[in-house]
């Protein structure tokens with residue numbers, strides 16, 4: 001297997017880099033390079049620009065704005081975007097609900113939702129997890145009961161990322177409580193401005209606000225907002241999750257963090273123990289990158305939407321290295337990483353904070369999430385044990 005990039009693929013990557021570094025404002029990319037977070041407007045405006053140039057949803061069908069690219073080119077697009085510190089398109093739109101509607105939705109749903117989903121006119125939230133249904137998602141209890149032309153939805157979702165920005169939410173709901181648990185689930189699109197929808201923030205240890213609880217109380221949802229067939233939602237959910245074969249590795253993100261560590265390390269770079277730690281992280285990141293390329297190289301031989309169990313290895317290792325990089329950055333900054341909640345205050349006797357120092361500790365805390373979301377690392381280990389090691 002040849003894992004080196006061909007001349008064409010190198011040229012493709014350069015074309016992407018050229019676009020991202022000229023068409024997306026430098027001021028925004030510099031802010032993100034310093035470790036700051038993109039605002040809602042940053043994300044929406046960037047996605048609009050990308051979409052105007054056919055670069056927001058390249059993995060969608062061509063008739064809905066996709067590109068006829070290889071999976072390696074899609075990977076290079078995502079990596080170059082990350083390395084250029086461009087805010088990512090809204091993942092719930094582009095990687096989750098969009099492909100589901102494009103594959104299983106009616107023509108009417110496609111026309112109604114896909115263009116606005118690609119252009120970020122609609123911000124989607126993901127309503128899958130519930131207080132007692134996370135790893136065991138099929139235990140979900142939110143119900144949708146048919147009433148004439150509507151469903152009446154009751155229940156609660158949790159950990160709903162950025163639901164405070166959400167215009168619409170795609171939900172897994174139970175439509176047949178008598179069926180075996182995976183069989184009674186449907187995939188429903190709900191306008192978050194509907195009466196009976198309440199969004200409540202969950203405040204996190206990093207001081208930020210990115211997840212929510214979402215409550216549904218007798219919410220009336222037109223039945224034509226059901227995707228595909230009633231009680232087939234589990235199939236669509238598996239397709240949605242199966243589309244994320246390699247993206248959770250986060251190689252570009254780890255490389256960006258390593259670059260910041262190097263920029264901030266100063267004389268530490270000459271210290272052998274530190275250098276060894278940094279080098280181990282870099283070598284492991286290169287190994288991860290090669291593994292991503294191996295998965296991409298065999299992707300063409302798998303049916304569309306079928307999860308490759310090796311993607312569990314990428315998610316597991318990727319999240320470990322993402323976390324290791326946040327930890328190393330905090331260690332490099334030492335006490336300068338501590339006053340993160342203060343508005344620029346520096347403890348007595350310390351020099352002014354280095355670039356991006358204030359974000360290092362919140363990012364360290366925040367990134368504990370990487371081993372929980374998108375299937376916890378324990379669950380990934382079980383998949384690896386069963387599907388790869390055949391235990």
Ligand SMILES: Cc1cc2nc3c(=O)[nH]c(=O)nc-3n(C[C@H](O)[C@H](O)[C@H](O)COP(=O)(O)OP(=O)(O)OC[C@H]3O[C@@H](n4cnc5c(N)ncnc54)[C@H](O)[C@@H]3O)c2cc1C
Nearest residue numbers: 126127128129133134135159160161369372373374376378
């Ligand atoms: C920051 C963040 C953002 C999220 N955003 C969203 C979102 O937008 N939309 C959404 O629907 N969900 C979202 N989630 C939810 C996420 O998918 C769940 O947290 C995840 O699936 C784990 O479920 P849980 O939290 O209920 O933990 P549980 O499933 O209760 O797990 C608790 C612990 O038990 C372990 N465990 C569970 N089952 C097994 C098993 N069979 N074998 C071994 N160990 C096991 C887990 O690994 C974990 O350590 C988000 C989560 C986080 C942290």
